[in-house]
Amino acid sequence: MCKSNLIPILLLLLSSCSLYIVGPQDHIVSSRNMNVCGHLKDSVILYAIFIDVNELHPFTQYDIQSTMDSVQKACNWIQKQADTNHVTLSIKPILHKTRGKLSFHERRVLARLSLRDIGTRKRRHYNHLMGWADKISRYASRGIKRQKSSKLGTKIRVNNTEQLIARLRDQYKTDHISLMFFINGYYERPRSFTFNSQTSSPNVEFSLITHKNPSDIAHELLHLFGAVDLYPHRQQANFNYSEIAEKYPDEIMRISHKNIDKLMLSPITKYYIGWENDLHKADTRLLYHLNNVTPY
Numbered sequence: 001m002c003k004s005n006l007i008p009i010l011l012l013l014l015s016s017c018s019l020y021i022v023g024p025q026d027h028i029v030s031s032r033n034m035n036v037c038g039h040l041k042d043s044v045i046l047y048a049i050f051i052d053v054n055e056l057h058p059f060t061q062y063d064i065q066s067t068m069d070s071v072q073k074a075c076n077w078i079q080k081q082a083d084t085n086h087v088t089l090s091i092k093p094i095l096h097k098t099r100g101k102l103s104f105h106e107r108r109v110l111a112r113l114s115l116r117d118i119g120t121r122k123r124r125h126y127n128h129l130m131g132w133a134d135k136i137s138r139y140a141s142r143g144i145k146r147q148k149s150s151k152l153g154t155k156i157r158v159n160n161t162e163q164l165i166a167r168l169r170d171q172y173k174t175d176h177i178s179l180m181f182f183i184n185g186y187y188e189r190p191r192s193f194t195f196n197s198q199t200s201s202p203n204v205e206f207s208l209i210t211h212k213n214p215s216d217i218a219h220e221l222l223h224l225f226g227a228v229d230l231y232p233h234r235q236q237a238n239f240n241y242s243e244i245a246e247k248y249p250d251e252i253m254r255i256s257h258k259n260i261d262k263l264m265l266s267p268i269t270k271y272y273i274g275w276e277n278d279l280h281k282a283d284t285r286l287l288y289h290l291n292n293v294t295p296y
Helices: 003-016 061-084 123-143 161-172 214-224 241-247 267-272 281-286
Strands: 042-052 089-095 103-105 176-182 193-195 206-209
Touching (some): 042 161, 061 089, 123 161, 161 176, 176 214, 193 214, 206 214, 241 281, 267 281
Parallel strands (some): 042 089, 042 176
């Protein structure tokens, strides 16, 4: 059969399918099951590492304690959501210590983080930040004891974030390790970010938290387990943000500056973090441009 005869047949088949027909730039973000953290279920460790950076303020003991209080509040809120949705979850925050110290300065690892590296999409800034995270992970690994028996072979010296997470899995006997680096941007208020959670990058995901808002900490933690942003930004320009805001005004992945106790998880986020098996038709409809979708 010649190619010219195949074209109308293919078009007929596509038009008869019960699928969304979308353009090449319109797709649902495939972050579910793409992360090393896995689904937000069972035993979960939030591993917090505090780093003093040159461009911001050093952490005081009060800063660290008050931030960990916010971390605990974020964990408690997520735990409450899991209980309400009948999801088995035990989430525990762990504060990293190296030689008894709760934070360490980046100069100890011959690294320097520029705030420009955090918010830009330029490849050179991203690569510099990944290198910074690897150096921090290598230094932090000195405070984590090697296990006598390791299924993952983590007796090898830690050189990057991936190997640090592998060692933490051995230490705490769980695959669900969420790695968070904290820097003290309380006064400057730079944005917090989670990296590598929605890409096919070989780098593992981690969060860089810049302040102590429980809602923001919970927001970034959910990113580590696959949740996607539901507010307008360049990476997901195809979402119907106005309809999402109307249907789920207090969704934590849409807005995170409110009091955390006033926020909620929509079925969209529950799907991405593994709490629901399917994305409902009505919610799937919100994740595409109205003008670019052929209805069922």
